[in-house]
Amino acid sequence: MTKERCIARWSAIAAASVVALQASPAGSQTPSVQPASDGLLFSLSFDNGFVAERAAGAPDPIFAGGVQLNTTGATGNAITTGESTGLAWGAPGNIYAERGLVSFFWRPDQPVTTTPFPIFRVGYADHSSWDMAWLRIDWNGSGYDAFVTDTNLGRTRISFKKTATPDAKAWTHVAFGWDERTGVKLWIDEIGRASCRERV
Secondary structure, X not given: OOHHXXXXXXXXXXXXXXXXXXXXXXXXXXOOOOOOOOOOOEEOOOOOOOOOOXXXXXXXXXXXXXXXXXXXXXXXXXXXXXXXXXXXXXXXXXXXXXXXXXXXXXXXXXXOOOOOEEEEEEEOOOOOOOOOEEEEEEEOOOEEEEEEEOOOOOEEEEEEEOOOOOOOOOOEEEEEEEEOOOEEEEEEOOEEEEEOOOOO
């Protein structure tokens, strides 16, 4: 497939969070914020509760409900989410639609089956897609799916097949990168899958 097929124009101003995010309303202005010299826009270890250690935008969450802090993370603190979790940070300055990367450790709290479910999403309310998801990472029943949405609501999607379901006692490192010029890439435990598939 040619490189042009995996290029998408992402103009959404999205947000970065563990569950669901919202961006600035239509017509509002995004602050002129420059990333740190290392390019990092947003970093959250949960060492300071839900306040980000580094944030090019607002470090405090918009809302945090149904989430518990604990000390049993892969590299320190972590959170435990429930079925009605609401945890989100504002988008402006904290994430760019043109290109970026989200990276986190994830562990299910119970055995995973072949039932699909979302793990991480970035969204915003002023969006005409039915699910308001601009970026999403899911367990698809036999591996991981990830996508970003372009301005025409086309989605550049990538899949990562696993031979076994995730262990409820083991942490999995997930990283998803996007670039409007080159497409998307998904890493599971540092093994990467590049995507130049047609948008769906």
